[in-house]
Amino acid sequence: MAVALATNGPVELYFETFGRVGGRNAAPRQWARKFQCINFDVELCQRFVDRGFFVIRFDNRDVGLSTKLDGFTPRLGDVRRGRARGSSA
Numbered sequence: 331m332a333v334a335l336a337t338n339g340p341v342e343l344y345f346e347t348f349g350r351v352g353g354r355n356a357a358p359r360q361w362a363r364k365f366q367c368i369n370f371d372v373e374l375c376q377r378f379v380d381r382g383f384f385v386i387r388f389d390n391r392d393v394g395l396s397t398k399l400d401g402f403t404p405r406l407g408d409v410r411r412g413r414a415r416g417s418s419a
Contacts, residue, residue: 331372335395344395345388348375353384 335342375385389396 331375341397341399343388343397345386348372348385348387349379349383351384353379353382 332347333344334347335344337343370385370387375387378385
């Protein structure tokens with residue numbers, strides 16, 4: 331398991347990886363939106379790795395080891411429009 335922080339300006343997102351980069355993606359997008367790293371124990375992640383998957387386990391909210399965003403609630407429509415214009419945030 332490798333531990334890291336992804337940074338975008340003042341925001342840091344904590345994540346952990348299992349397996350080798352280039353393996354198949356283990357988590358469907360729906361899982362990634364609803365659950366964070368504490369919902370997937372190490373043994374479960376390792377079972378995916380043993381089957382050839384690359385697993386990324388992360389804090390997807392402003393809790394845990396990621397940056398806290400007090401008083402900020404992103405609007406999904408704004409995020410989609412920004413992505414459509416080529417913005418990464």
